[in-house]
Amino acid sequence: MKASIKLQKLPTxxxxxxxxxxxxxxxxxxxxxxxxxxxxxRPTPAHIIKALQSTxxxxxxxxxxxxxxxxxxxxxxxNFYKREYNVDIDPNTEVAILGGAxxxxxxxxxxxxxxxxxMLLPDPGYPDYLSxxxxxxVYYDTFPLIEDNDFLPDYKALSPEVKERAKxxxxxxxxxxxxxxxxxxxxxxxxxxxxxxxxxxxxxxAYGALGFDGVQPVSFLQAEGAKEVGIEFYTLSKTYNMAxxxxxxAVGNKDIIAAINLIQDHLxxxxxxxxQHAAAxxxxxxxxxxxxxxxxxxxxRNVLIEEAHxxxxxxxxxxxxxxxxxxxxxxxxxxxxxxxLLEKANVAVASGNGFGEYGEGYVRVGLLVSEERMKEAIxxxxxxxxxxxxxxxxx
Ligand SMILES: Cc1ncc(COP(=O)(O)O)c(C=O)c1O
Numbered sequence: 001m002k003a004s005i006k007l008q009k010l011p012t013x014x015x016x017x018x019x020x021x022x023x024x025x026x027x028x029x030x031x032x033x034x035x036x037x038x039x040x041x042r043p044t045p046a047h048i049i050k051a052l053q054s055t056x057x058x059x060x061x062x063x064x065x066x067x068x069x070x071x072x073x074x075x076x077x078x079n080f081y082k083r084e085y086n087v088d089i090d091p092n093t094e095v096a097i098l099g100g101a102x103x104x105x106x107x108x109x110x111x112x113x114x115x116x117x118x119m120l121l122p123d124p125g126y127p128d129y130l131s132x133x134x135x136x137x138v139y140y141d142t143f144p145l146i147e148d149n150d151f152l153p154d155y156k157a158l159s160p161e162v163k164e165r166a167k168x169x170x171x172x173x174x175x176x177x178x179x180x181x182x183x184x185x186x187x188x189x190x191x192x193x194x195x196x197x198x199x200x201x202x203x204x205x206a207y208g209a210l211g212f213d214g215v216q217p218v219s220f221l222q223a224e225g226a227k228e229v230g231i232e233f234y235t236l237s238k239t240y241n242m243a244x245x246x247x248x249x250a251v252g253n254k255d256i257i258a259a260i261n262l263i264q265d266h267l268x269x270x271x272x273x274x275x276q277h278a279a280a281x282x283x284x285x286x287x288x289x290x291x292x293x294x295x296x297x298x299x300x301r302n303v304l305i306e307e308a309h310x311x312x313x314x315x316x317x318x319x320x321x322x323x324x325x326x327x328x329x330x331x332x333x334x335x336x337x338x339x340x341l342l343e344k345a346n347v348a349v350a351s352g353n354g355f356g357e358y359g360e361g362y363v364r365v366g367l368l369v370s371e372e373r374m375k376e377a378i379x380x381x382x383x384x385x386x387x388x389x390x391x392x393x394x395x
Pocket of ligand 1: 038099100101102103126172176204206234235236237243247248
């Protein structure tokens with residue numbers, strides 16, 4: 001038996017291939033500092049684990065969940081948006097519970113587009129967006145995210161043809177992989193662009209809790225009129241170190257939310273109810289764990305950038321997310337530099353070209369190891385003697 005033609009056309013799962021390569025190296029007994037992946041390294045806060053433990057003991061939670069998730073979690077998502085962003089959300093019509101944002105991102109083209117439609121995707125971008133396009137039988141155009149434009153799209157640069165055929169656009173700030181952030185005026189411009197061209201907007205807010213230098217990331221739904229044109233995906237994976245729990249939600253435009261709920265009625269029976277109760281406890285509970293975690297990433301970022309500058313590596317500090325997007329030294333492609341770091345420095349990073357054509361010339365470094373290991377990684381890279389003579393810019 002062969003996999004279907006559709007599955008054979010799926011792009012290679014970039015992170016799976018990367019993880020395999022790194023674990024093969026580790027199994028050789030080498031001490032690899034893994035900065036290549038996006039897996040939060042610290043545990044879920046204790047009060048959330050306790051909420052899971054107690055709700056897991058209740059036999060009521062051993063049954064099927066209501067198809068579209070438990071009311072308590074939908075209300076918690078709405079309360080969270082009111083408290084954090086002053087955005088009003090109707091828990092009954094404007095929330096869809098997801099088994100992680102990834103599920104929503106991948107199923108959405110299937111839910112609201114038709115075969116042959118076009119969507120617009122960022123380049124570089126989170127690779128799973130491509131999986132969604134492929135599974136939904138839709139085409140996509142890309143828009144570049146470049147440093148000179150603070151890694152934001154330039155809507156004016158899109159051709160009339162591309163604007164005409166696009167039905168949906170994916171955005172993501174704080175951004176994976178570039179670490180770029182967006183402000184309210186950008187989202188207002190996005191709403192105007194969407195209305196003018198009749199394009200639905202999806203904002204992937206996976207790193208919503210992770211803004212640096214005193215700037216809290218803005219929700220797309222804070223822009224006036226956002227709910228008329230789009231939705232936002234939120235996940236508990238990063239905010240509460242719950243990546244393995246697989247829980248997130250979509251909020252916003254009720255027609256898009258209804259389409260997500262409908263496709264999910266056919267694919268899933270929501271999530272383990274105890275996980276949903278614990279997720280509600282996370283969203284409603286004490287948020288000091290979120291600030292603590294954010295501060296840890298910021299401090300690791302500072303160590304990374306200071307150390308990189310010390311060895312003469314001309315890199316810029318990310319403004320949010322838990323990634324740094326670092327220019328490779330002159331004379332290397334992203335892949336050559338990535339391979340060199342793994343082979344000669346025992347440091348794993350993600351090669352920028354895996355995120356799209358405009359990722360060439362960069363590597364992505366996760367802020368997901370301790371400050372000591374981060375320092376050690378740069379010391380190992382320093383020994384390669386690549387950066388002498390390159391001017392370092394200021395943090
Ligand atoms: C940009 C982006 N969106 C979505 C996700 C997936 O999040 P979840 O764990 O909720 O599926 C990730 C995870 O790495 C991500 O980087």
